[in-house]
Amino acid sequence: MADERTLGEAGELEALARILPLLPSGEAIVGPGDDAAVVPAPDGRFVVTTDTMLEGADFRLGWSTWHDLGWKAVATNLIDVAAMGARPTSLVVALAVPPSTRVADLEALAQGLADGVAAMAPGCGVVGGDLGTAPHAVIAVTAFGDLEGRDAVLRSGARPGDEVWVVGRLGHAGAGLARLFADAVDEDGEADADAAARLREADPRIDAQLAPVSPVAAGARLARLGATAMLDVSDGLALDAARIARASGVRITLDAAAVASAAEGAPLEAALHAGEDHALLLAVPRGTAMPAELGGHAVRRIGAVEAGDPSVQLSGSPLPPRGWDPYRRDR
Amino acid sequence: MADERTLGEAGELEALARILPLLPSGEAIVGPGDDAAVVPAPDGRFVVTTDTMLEGADFRLGWSTWHDLGWKAVATNLIDVAAMGARPTSLVVALAVPPSTRVADLEALAQGLADGVAAMAPGCGVVGGDLGTAPHAVIAVTAFGDLEGRDAVLRSGARPGDEVWVVGRLGHAGAGLARLFADAVDEDGEADADAAARLREADPRIDAQLAPVSPVAAGARLARLGATAMLDVSDGLALDAARIARASGVRITLDAAAVASAAEGAPLEAALHAGEDHALLLAVPRGTAMPAELGGHAVRRIGAVEAGDPSVQLSGSPLPPRGWDPYRRDR
Numbered sequence: 001m002a003d004e005r006t007l008g009e010a011g012e013l014e015a016l017a018r019i020l021p022l023l024p025s026g027e028a029i030v031g032p033g034d035d036a037a038v039v040p041a042p043d044g045r046f047v048v049t050t051d052t053m054l055e056g057a058d059f060r061l062g063w064s065t066w067h068d069l070g071w072k073a074v075a076t077n078l079i080d081v082a083a084m085g086a087r088p089t090s091l092v093v094a095l096a097v098p099p100s101t102r103v104a105d106l107e108a109l110a111q112g113l114a115d116g117v118a119a120m121a122p123g124c125g126v127v128g129g130d131l132g133t134a135p136h137a138v139i140a141v142t143a144f145g146d147l148e149g150r151d152a153v154l155r156s157g158a159r160p161g162d163e164v165w166v167v168g169r170l171g172h173a174g175a176g177l178a179r180l181f182a183d184a185v186d187e188d189g190e191a192d193a194d195a196a197a198r199l200r201e202a203d204p205r206i207d208a209q210l211a212p213v214s215p216v217a218a219g220a221r222l223a224r225l226g227a228t229a230m231l232d233v234s235d236g237l238a239l240d241a242a243r244i245a246r247a248s249g250v251r252i253t254l255d256a257a258a259v260a261s262a263a264e265g266a267p268l269e270a271a272l273h274a275g276e277d278h279a280l281l282l283a284v285p286r287g288t289a290m291p292a293e294l295g296g297h298a299v300r301r302i303g304a305v306e307a308g309d310p311s312v313q314l315s316g317s318p319l320p321p322r323g324w325d326p327y328r329r330d331r
Numbered sequence: 332m333a334d335e336r337t338l339g340e341a342g343e344l345e346a347l348a349r350i351l352p353l354l355p356s357g358e359a360i361v362g363p364g365d366d367a368a369v370v371p372a373p374d375g376r377f378v379v380t381t382d383t384m385l386e387g388a389d390f391r392l393g394w395s396t397w398h399d400l401g402w403k404a405v406a407t408n409l410i411d412v413a414a415m416g417a418r419p420t421s422l423v424v425a426l427a428v429p430p431s432t433r434v435a436d437l438e439a440l441a442q443g444l445a446d447g448v449a450a451m452a453p454g455c456g457v458v459g460g461d462l463g464t465a466p467h468a469v470i471a472v473t474a475f476g477d478l479e480g481r482d483a484v485l486r487s488g489a490r491p492g493d494e495v496w497v498v499g500r501l502g503h504a505g506a507g508l509a510r511l512f513a514d515a516v517d518e519d520g521e522a523d524a525d526a527a528a529r530l531r532e533a534d535p536r537i538d539a540q541l542a543p544v545s546p547v548a549a550g551a552r553l554a555r556l557g558a559t560a561m562l563d564v565s566d567g568l569a570l571d572a573a574r575i576a577r578a579s580g581v582r583i584t585l586d587a588a589a590v591a592s593a594a595e596g597a598p599l600e601a602a603l604h605a606g607e608d609h610a611l612l613l614a615v616p617r618g619t620a621m622p623a624e625l626g627g628h629a630v631r632r633i634g635a636v637e638a639g640d641p642s643v644q645l646s647g648s649p650l651p652p653r654g655w656d657p658y659r660r661d662r
Contacts, residue, residue: 029376030483033578035414035562036380036476038483041372045360048458049367050473052425054465083366094383094471127379134385140425140471142381145367152361152369231366247364 002107008099012131015103022110024117026090026125037128039090039144046089047145047152049080055136062191063180066105068211069139070112075214077143078121079232079278082219085153086145088121093141096134109139120216150223158229158248158283164303167222167280167294168215169208170237170259171266174274176209205266214278218294222282225290230282236273239323240281241303241312248283251308256315258302272314273322333438339430343462346434353441355448357421357456368459370421370475377420378476378483380411386467393522394511397436399542400470401443406545408474409452410563410609413550416484417476419452424472427465440470451547481554489560489579489614495634498553498611498625499546500539501568501590502597505605507540536597545609549625553613556621561613567604570654571612572634572643579614582639587646589633603645604653 003010003018010018016032025031030038039046053059053073064072078088093113097106117124158164184196200206214232222230229248233240237259245252256268262279263271271277279297283305284290290299312319334341334349341349347363356362361369370377384390384404395403409419424444428437448455489495515527531537545563553561560579564571568590576583587599593610594602602608610628614636615621621630643650 030415030485034483034485035411036378036417036474036483038376038378038415038478041375041377044372044375045369046372046377047367047369048421048423048473048475050423050425050459050471051461052427052463052469052471054427054463054469056466057427057464080366084361084369086367090379092379092381092473094381094473096383096385096388096469128381130382132383132385133388134467134469135387136466138383138385138427138465138469138471140381140383140469142379142423142425142473143367144379147369152365152367154361154365 002104023126066108067112071116074116079214081145085223094130096132155247162283162305171271172208173276174270176205215297236323242321254303333435354457397439398443402447405447410545412476416554425461486578493614493636502602503539504607505601507536546628567654573652585634
């Protein structure tokens with residue numbers, strides 16, 4: 001049964017006692033409750049990535065449920081582990097919320113973490129965390145992975161002659177966010193929860209923004225297939241492809257029709273320049289036998305790697321590396 | 332030369348280009364710049380802890396400099412690694428600040444991280460991070476350590492007959508914070524930067540609060556000496572000793588005169604019930620040959636472990652487990 005007390009009423013210890021049993025324990029040697037956790041690193045290395053979600057800048061509680069926040073924290077962090085070609089093993093969650101937050105809201109967030117892990121990375125554990133207070137909610141996740149003896153797949157390994165592929169859809173998260181800003185705000189520009197809930201039933205792109213399913217399990221599979229460079233498309237295809245081009249010292253040529261196909265009905269502008277899709281963008285040697293889908297995510301060839309000045313071309317025209325920059329965003 | 336532009340003017344990439352060269356690289360296999368970092372874990376396990384510092388709840392920019400914030404993030408996170416008996420190897424830093432923050436401020440924070448690591452854990456690296464925007468500054472650090480083949484030192488290993496020791500001072504951070512609240516606020520209760528700077532020159536307990544030096548290197552040494560239980564005193568001796576008592580199922584008896592000695596002039600009330608000292612509290616088998624100091628931090632015997640109901644006694648009287656609870660703090 002949900003705990004209707006606020007954190008201020010329940011205190012840290014009782015809140016933790018409600019939350020911890022909801023979280024998957026994974027393979028931790030020492031789990032939550034001590035100064036630190038101890039996690040296996042079977043091949044003598046571990047992969048680590050960190051990301052913070054902030055109320056206001058990254059989410060609005062009028063649009064996202066607490067369950068969404070836990071789920072999205074899993075989807076956005078574990079895909080960075082996957083983009084190195086690693087299998088996610090564990091994560092830690094640092095959370096700061098107003099003391100007026102209900103314990104039931106934290107239970108929902110913990111259930112979102114658990115459900116996200118079960119859907120995208122079964123076996124992964126939540127091995128530690130931190131609870132604090134803040135005027136607006138902050139969720140900082142650090143995630144870990146196992147390379148299973150392989151080299152990490154970096155952004156710098158693409159070679160002329162490679163093919164460029166994408167796993168997952170492009171533009172849906174950005175299109176969903178644009179829809180929320182257009183149709184789920186009140187006269188003052190504040191989030192309108194009722195309008196968001198109605199939109200969500202009508203338009204699956206809202207879920208792509210609020211509770212995305214990222215192709216986490218595909219990462220290690222693509223590494224085994226021979227991926228030479230890989231990242232997740234978090235800031236838009238144009239900017240993220242430019243990152244591979246620059247790191248690898250190559251020209252990337254994308255096919256507009258193939259990109260439109262990967263957009264699956266979302267506007268091309270959103271596929272190219274909006275963020276948060278968390279599809280995997282990768283290069284593989286020409287002729288690699290690629291599956292048609294991986295874990296329910298479509299696998300598509302969208303371009304090629306050529307020798308040349310580091311740059312990205314879209315069907316013959318230069319594609320500017322315009323995308324998400326947290327410091328230049330005008331909202 | 333310091334970069335006087337704001338983050339909004341410089342953008343994320345240029346800000347990172349200023350910050351990254353300041354950070355120690357440590358032993359990372361893959362450092363900052365990709366989706367994730369890759370870190371060695373020589374004995375097939377790693378220790379991990381996470382903690383968030385929030386403007387308002389945990390620090391005020393009128394009292395702390397940006398250099399202080401980087402330094403304190405190192406001091407408070409690496410000691411949690413040390414309290415497991417591990418050697419800190421690396422950390423990742425997720426940072427969110429207002430777009431109006433100067434790049435020079437972030438450079439100072441990075442230098443504080445670097446200086447803190449050099450002073451407390453030379454060889455440790457900053458292997459990754461994340462930059463985002465928030466209305467108030469948020470610094471989320473996750474730190475890693477190597478157990479060098481040993482078992483982790485948990486809170487649960489204290490046994491009747493053990494001695495209780497503390498490495499470092501108690502109560503100074505809390506006394507420093509009380510002084511700041513008393514003498515470095517204006518009529519509205521806001522931080523008074525000039526008053527704080529003057530206090531800081533006169534009273535070393537201000538530094539114990541704003542830029543603490545925690546006994547990080549002592550952790551692995553104490554594990555080798557045979558510590559049976561250990562934690563860092565982050566929420567006050569009374570509460571943290573009760574955590575060992577509860578986890579180990581033992582009674583801990585503390586000697587008030589010895590605790591007063593470890594307070595080195597700070598009020599006993601602060602030593603017992605205020606937080607953030609980050610001294611190491613531990614149990615060792617009776618008769619263990621302990622050094623007089625470790626890395627400049629005094630080493631003192633302050634009590635004993637006995638059979639009995641889990642509880643803490645101070646010179647014969649029950650010591651209530653009162654200390655820091657982020658959800659019940661009245662500021």
